[in-house]
Amino acid sequence: MNNRKPIQEEVEKTLNSLDGMQSAAANPYLFTRIKARLEREEKGFWSRSLTFLSRPSVAVPAIVLTILINTAIFFEFKSEKVQIPQDEETFAREYNLSDNTIYESTIEPE
Amino acid sequence: MDEQFLIAKLRQGDEAAFKEIVETWKNMVYNTALGILQNAEDAEDVAQEVFVQVFESIKTFKAESKLSTWLYRITVSKALDHLRRKKRKKRFAYIQSIFGAGGETIIEKPDFNHPGIALDNKERAAILFKAIDRLPENQKIAFTLHKVEGLSYQEISDVMKTSVSSVESLMHRAKNNLKKLLHDHYQNKE
Numbered sequence: 001m002n003n004r005k006p007i008q009e010e011v012e013k014t015l016n017s018l019d020g021m022q023s024a025a026a027n028p029y030l031f032t033r034i035k036a037r038l039e040r041e042e043k044g045f046w047s048r049s050l051t052f053l054s055r056p057s058v059a060v061p062a063i064v065l066t067i068l069i070n071t072a073i074f075f076e077f078k079s080e081k082v083q084i085p086q087d088e089e090t091f092a093r094e095y096n097l098s099d100n101t102i103y104e105s106t107i108e109p110e
Numbered sequence: 111m112d113e114q115f116l117i118a119k120l121r122q123g124d125e126a127a128f129k130e131i132v133e134t135w136k137n138m139v140y141n142t143a144l145g146i147l148q149n150a151e152d153a154e155d156v157a158q159e160v161f162v163q164v165f166e167s168i169k170t171f172k173a174e175s176k177l178s179t180w181l182y183r184i185t186v187s188k189a190l191d192h193l194r195r196k197k198r199k200k201r202f203a204y205i206q207s208i209f210g211a212g213g214e215t216i217i218e219k220p221d222f223n224h225p226g227i228a229l230d231n232k233e234r235a236a237i238l239f240k241a242i243d244r245l246p247e248n249q250k251i252a253f254t255l256h257k258v259e260g261l262s263y264q265e266i267s268d269v270m271k272t273s274v275s276s277v278e279s280l281m282h283r284a285k286n287n288l289k290k291l292l293h294d295h296y297q298n299k300e
Contacts, residue, residue, distance in 0.1 A: 007300075011292040015285070017234035018257040022226035026140035027154055031132045034161045041162070 113177050120168045132161050135178065138259070139185050141226075145258035146189040146250065148222035148239055152196075156188045163188070175268060182259075182269040186251055219243075224258075241291040249284035252277055 027033070052058060119127030139160050144153035163184055171180055221236040242250055248270070255261045255269060263277045270277065 007293060007296045010296045011289055014234040014238050014292050015288060017231045017238050018227070020228070021224065021231075021235070021258070023137055023141045023259075024144050024153075024225045026136040026157055030136050030140075030154070030157060030161075031129050033154075034132060034158050034165075037158055037162055038165060 114173070117168065117171065117173060117177065120165070128161075128165055131164065131177075135181050136161075138178065139181055142182060142185045142255070142259055143189045144224065145254040146186065147192060148219075148243060152192055153189075156185065156192050159188050160184045179265070179268050182255070182261075183271075186255075186269065190247060190251075237292065237295060238288070241288050241295070244291060245284055245287055249280050249287065252280040253284040253288075256281060 053062075116127045116131055120131065136157065140153055140157045143156040143160070144150065147153050147156065160181065164181065171177075222239045223232055223236055224239065227235040242253060245253065251270065252266055255266045256263070261269070263274050263281070266277045267274045
């Protein structure tokens with residue numbers, strides 16, 4: 001740089017040094033790289049999810065919770081009493097069996 | 111292919127349409143990122159990020175603006191994020207070096223030579239890019255979009271979602287700041 005030149009002139013020239021510049025060209029293989037990145041990110045999502053699920057701090061509570069829910073459901077159903085008709089009359093009422101059913105009319109008592 | 115047609119195709123997940131979009135706008139995206147980041151590797155990284163985001167969020171693009179404006183917006187935003195991340199890392203490394211924690215060695219940023227600058231202007235352009243790097247973010251973006259990408263003030267206002275008069279003001283302040291920085295540079299050199 002010529003130091004004798006006034007600074008102002010240098011500043012102006014430098015400020016205009018980008019005039020007429022050409023655009024930089026991107027990598028010709030950019031698309032291939034983007035595709036690879038998209039695939040990597042997709043795989044990354046599943047592997048991230050699996051890694052998260054396989055963490056002991058996540059997996060152990062998940063297993064315990066599953067066992068607890070299953071046990072609770074098992075005992076809940078076990079404690080439910082099956083309604084058994086008390087006697088023949090109730091049974092007949094329950095199943096709408098009246099005297100004129102086919103069984104009553106065809107089978108004669110001995 | 112027509113822009114609207116390409117967008118519609120990409121929304122359906124058409125790979126050929128995506129390729130067409132990348133091939134059509136990759137230089138624009140890369141050149142913008144390069145102007146802001148002043149580093150070829152970082153610019154390529156950001157260009158990839160931009161197109162990945164385009165692929166993933168094309169369904170949210172309302173087509174109220176041109177596709178190129180949307181791409182400029184994503185590029186600027188990604189490039190600024192990248193710069194902030196780098197600055198944070200640099201600050202962290204500096205703090206680590208103070209406490210002797212043996213972090214990464216801090217390397218002074220080398221002069222940036224844009225490949226599109228004519229040989230006889232390279233030295234001056236490198237000095238100017240160094241000064242641009244010291245501008246506040248908004249001034250840096252407006253100046254880079256105007257000088258490196260050749261956008262008009264109207265186009266810059268669309269990208270930055272601001273008024274033309276705001277862009278004029280940003281450019282005026284950017285030029286004044288650059289003049290001061292360059293003046294100091296040449297004065298210290300004497």
